[in-house]
Amino acid sequence: MTTYLMILMAFVAVLGAGIALLSKNAFNKLIGVAAIASGTIPFIAIAGYLDVAVAVALLLPLTTIMILKITVGDDV
Amino acid sequence: MPVPISEIVQILVAALICWIIFILVDLIFALPRKGGVSGATAIGANIKLAGGNLHGGLMMGNIVCSPDASAGTLLAACGVYIAGLPGGLFATVLVYVGNRICHDKGYAGTTGAFFATILITAITSWTVLAPEQFIAGMVLAITTIQGISHVHASRLLGKLWGWRS
Amino acid sequence: MIVSLICALVAVFATLRIVFEKSTERKLVYLNLLNFAITGVIVFVVGTMVDPWLAIAAAAAYFVGATLESNAIASTLAQKEGRQ
Numbered sequence: 066m067t068t069y070l071m072i073l074m075a076f077v078a079v080l081g082a083g084i085a086l087l088s089k090n091a092f093n094k095l096i097g098v099a100a101i102a103s104g105t106i107p108f109i110a111i112a113g114y115l116d117v118a119v120a121v122a123l124l125l126p127l128t129t130i131m132i133l134k135i136t137v138g139d140d141v
Numbered sequence: 142m143p144v145p146i147s148e149i150v151q152i153l154v155a156a157l158i159c160w161i162i163f164i165l166v167d168l169i170f171a172l173p174r175k176g177g178v179s180g181a182t183a184i185g186a187n188i189k190l191a192g193g194n195l196h197g198g199l200m201m202g203n204i205v206c207s208p209d210a211s212a213g214t215l216l217a218a219c220g221v222y223i224a225g226l227p228g229g230l231f232a233t234v235l236v237y238v239g240n241r242i243c244h245d246k247g248y249a250g251t252t253g254a255f256f257a258t259i260l261i262t263a264i265t266s267w268t269v270l271a272p273e274q275f276i277a278g279m280v281l282a283i284t285t286i287q288g289i290s291h292v293h294a295s296r297l298l299g300k301l302w303g304w305r306s
Numbered sequence: 307m308i309v310s311l312i313c314a315l316v317a318v319f320a321t322l323r324i325v326f327e328k329s330t331e332r333k334l335v336y337l338n339l340l341n342f343a344i345t346g347v348i349v350f351v352v353g354t355m356v357d358p359w360l361a362i363a364a365a366a367a368y369f370v371g372a373t374l375e376s377n378a379i380a381s382t383l384a385q386k387e388g389r390q
Contacts, residue, residue, distance in 0.1 A: 184335065223353075
């Protein structure tokens with residue numbers, strides 16, 4: 066059962082990487098990075114490192130918000 | 142791996158219950174009236190441009206940009222699955238904190254989570270349904286609104302909003 | 307269990323729809339669906355292995371973080387449209 070879940074989550078992560086690579090629009094690339102993280106966090110949780118999973122789940126959206134603030138400027 | 146047909150039927154019944162809970166609470170809190178944040182209005186305008194209903198699109202935008210009753214119902218079901226009634230109430234507190242973090246002054250998420258906790262605990266004590274079926278049911282319910290066709294879903298939500306207002 | 311498989315399949319479906327959708331705002335709606343499904347997957351994978359409060363907090367932290375991120379992307383999109 067866990068193997069099937071891991072295969073499906075790997076699909077999500079690889080598709081997300083594809084979106085991030087092949088998009089021209091910057092916002093679509095950020096959506097792709099969010100998809101990569103969504104696919105990877107269950108792997109970390111399956112391995113038992115729940116605190117690492119929570120750290121990634123909190124840090125990655127923060128990084129996206131930082132990227133938006135730096136590149137677009139202004140208050141988001 | 143053989144799946145009994147009764148399990149599928151139970152998951153679909155749980156999906157229907159979750160659909161009714163979150164649509165009702167969101168309509169009561171007037172989510173389709175206006176976009177809570179600027180991102181929600183952008184999503185609503187895009188859906189209207191594609192041929193949908195503006196109010197339905199605004200509600201879908203509000204679902205994306207802030208934890209609303211759909212998020213509350215999902216996290217309540219997760220809480221009840223892991224730790225019963227106290228777990229659901231803890232999830233309600235977390236949804237309230239999440240609402241404040243997203244600068245949302247509304248109570249749709251917290252109310253949805255609270256009602257879902259009570260309802261799911263009651264239903265799982267008295268019928269054959271189990272909390273994990275409510276988690277899958279909620280995911281299926283939100284798929285019908287945000288996964289199949291945004292234009293048609295926004296029109297359905299717009300019609301329901303017309304009855305409410 | 308079948309329920310965790312349902313959540314994982316909805317996640318793959320949502321990612322596929324993100325790939326084939328042209329409009330960025332509507333990609334955000336499919337991304338929100340992905341977050342719902344992954345929250346379900348996390349809850350089933352963690353289960354009762356750890357302290358229950360930690361498990362619920364982990365799922366809620368992932369979901370709130372993902373919602374914040376979608377909110378930020380949508381707000382920046384709205385800002386860029388407004389400036390043009």
